[in-house]
Amino acid sequence: MSSSSPTSAPAQVAPLNDADTGWLLRVRGLSKIYGEPISNSVQYTGPAHGTNICPETDAIVACAEISFDLYPGEVLGVVGESGSGKSTLVQLLYFDQQATAGEVQFQAIDEGQTNILGLSNQRKRHTRSNLMGMVYQNPRDGLNFSFSAGGNIAEKLLMAGNFHIGRIRERASFLLEKTEVPVKRMDSTPDTFSGGMQQRVQISKAIANSPPLLFLDEVTSGLDVSVQARVLDLIRHLQRELGVSMIVVSHDLAVIRMLTDRTLVMKNGRIVESGLTDQILQDPQHPYTQLLVSSLL
Amino acid sequence: MPLLLQVQSVSKHFQLHIQNNKRIAALDDVSFKMDQGDILGLTGKSGSGKSSLMKCIYRTYLVNSGRILLHTGSGAVTDLASASEHAVLRLRQTEMFYCSQFLSVIPRVPAADIVAESLTRKGVSHADAAEQARDLLSKLGLPRELWDAFPATFSGGEQQRVNVARAIIAAPRFLLIDEPTASLDPKTKDVVIDLVLALKARGTSVVLITHDQHTLDRMASRRLHLEHGRVRELETAVVA
Numbered sequence: 001m002s003s004s005s006p007t008s009a010p011a012q013v014a015p016l017n018d019a020d021t022g023w024l025l026r027v028r029g030l031s032k033i034y035g036e037p038i039s040n041s042v043q044y045t046g047p048a049h050g051t052n053i054c055p056e057t058d059a060i061v062a063c064a065e066i067s068f069d070l071y072p073g074e075v076l077g078v079v080g081e082s083g084s085g086k087s088t089l090v091q092l093l094y095f096d097q098q099a100t101a102g103e104v105q106f107q108a109i110d111e112g113q114t115n116i117l118g119l120s121n122q123r124k125r126h127t128r129s130n131l132m133g134m135v136y137q138n139p140r141d142g143l144n145f146s147f148s149a150g151g152n153i154a155e156k157l158l159m160a161g162n163f164h165i166g167r168i169r170e171r172a173s174f175l176l177e178k179t180e181v182p183v184k185r186m187d188s189t190p191d192t193f194s195g196g197m198q199q200r201v202q203i204s205k206a207i208a209n210s211p212p213l214l215f216l217d218e219v220t221s222g223l224d225v226s227v228q229a230r231v232l233d234l235i236r237h238l239q240r241e242l243g244v245s246m247i248v249v250s251h252d253l254a255v256i257r258m259l260t261d262r263t264l265v266m267k268n269g270r271i272v273e274s275g276l277t278d279q280i281l282q283d284p285q286h287p288y289t290q291l292l293v294s295s296l297l
Numbered sequence: 298m299p300l301l302l303q304v305q306s307v308s309k310h311f312q313l314h315i316q317n318n319k320r321i322a323a324l325d326d327v328s329f330k331m332d333q334g335d336i337l338g339l340t341g342k343s344g345s346g347k348s349s350l351m352k353c354i355y356r357t358y359l360v361n362s363g364r365i366l367l368h369t370g371s372g373a374v375t376d377l378a379s380a381s382e383h384a385v386l387r388l389r390q391t392e393m394f395y396c397s398q399f400l401s402v403i404p405r406v407p408a409a410d411i412v413a414e415s416l417t418r419k420g421v422s423h424a425d426a427a428e429q430a431r432d433l434l435s436k437l438g439l440p441r442e443l444w445d446a447f448p449a450t451f452s453g454g455e456q457q458r459v460n461v462a463r464a465i466i467a468a469p470r471f472l473l474i475d476e477p478t479a480s481l482d483p484k485t486k487d488v489v490i491d492l493v494l495a496l497k498a499r500g501t502s503v504v505l506i507t508h509d510q511h512t513l514d515r516m517a518s519r520r521l522h523l524e525h526g527r528v529r530e531l532e533t534a535v536v537a
Binding site: 020069071074229230232236240262275278279283285287290291 | 383
């Protein structure tokens with residue numbers, strides 16, 4: 001070999017260039033620690049230690065120093081084992097949980113000049129209902145089961161300031177049709193729906209206000225294979241049609257391969273590798289990613 | 298012709314951390330240039346590094362050293378080996394297309410839609426794209442009853458036609474194409490060759506991998522021969 005450095009140590013995550021422009025979402029140093037951290041909690045945890053629990057205080061470092069950019073129309077995958085921090089990451093971004101540290105800039109808020117983690121609760125609510133959508137693994141987290149399917153969508157539209165009942169019903173039936181939920185079931189409650197249908201109602205609700213940013217957390221994990229393919233196809237289709245940016249959390253590399261352009265690999269609350277999705281799957285650099293890819297059926 | 302691609306001292310190996318840190322060499326100090334409008338045929342035995350080189354150009358593989366300079370349609374020069382992921386994605390959308398050896402099937406999407414998607418991504422209307430997709434599939438001899446079927450159950454040759462159609466329909470500026478005529482009958486083979494040559498005539502540059510002598514002779518304007526990941530010869534062939 002004439003050149004090329006021997007890389008016995010895993011490749012580092014490429015440094016981010018702050019001069020890049022045109023991003024939709026910019027995340028820097030995002031961290032979430034449960035319990036009582038000490039100054040060394042982050043240092044004592046992570047992939048090198050094989051744990052995210054601080055040995056001194058039992059504080060749990062769910063996410064540490066997470067940084068990445070998301071561009072308009074891009075689909076970013078987040079993959080990793082249970083407990084790697086991937087769900088926490090999207091919950092922090094959707095304000096379901098409060099971050100311990102970090103900065104998140106969102107082009108749709110003050111042209112990206114403001115750290116949205118510091119917004120007032122009122123502005124956070126406004127951001128969630130107008131500019132973001134979330135689809136949870138468990139439909140019970142994203143839907144109100146005492147409201148009808150149409151009522152769930154209406155709730156999201158009302159939160160965003162649409163009060164015209166006729167237009168709300170019109171929009172709800174349009175969305176249900178788009179997500180292949182029979183419109184005549186609009187007034188039924190989600191507990192009378194199959195799992196795949198509940199997930200499609202949740203997707204309708206999430207995209208109700210045409211947000212520029214959508215979070216999908218293990219959305220197909222509880223579904224059987226044929227229903228899973230249908231939901232994935234729907235998501236791909238909506239993404240192409242609406243040009244929405246997405247962060248897709250999944251432990252399933254097949255889902256990541258089908259839906260995403262770029263991927264972050266997480267372990268013990270850290271990003272251990274990031275890259276183009278085909279590169280992550282065909283030329284993984286980090287030992288953990290290599291293990292993950294080699295375990296793919 | 299102006300330059301399209303400069304590959305400079307590219308080396309690539311795989312470090313298998315979970316298999317005793319085994320190191321597998323793929324490319325060793327590979328350098329060559331390519332002009333716009335060239336069809337560069339990569340030749341060499343299986344395992345000589347042809348597909349690795351193609352994947353390095355497309356950034357599916359990360360190189361360990363070297364540069365891969367693409368002279369883009371806008372006149373800028375981008376090092377594909379070190380450009381940001383976002384920049385590479387944009388180039389994949391606007392000018393580079395990689396056609397792998399096998400169709401990676403998207404479940405539940407009909408053949409004609411898979412082909413049309415290459416056009417709709419570029420802003421062509423659904424109706425126009427669908428019509429062009431059907432046209433092309435018909436030229437490639439894919440039976441009409443398969444146009445709206447899911448390719449998962451297609452034969453190798455049928456999948457191959459869908460794969461090639463998807464790659465050429467949007468006339469990419471720079472096409473990377475791996476074994477486009479394998480598993481095709483001689484007649485369809487020539488249809489594919491003619492379609493790619495027609496793209497070349499319109500300015501498309503191509504990197505081609507093929508083990509088929511007929512395909513190579515008819516298509517390649519230049520050849521690069523690889524052996525154990527090293528360039529053995531770079532020759533200018535008679536243009537077919």
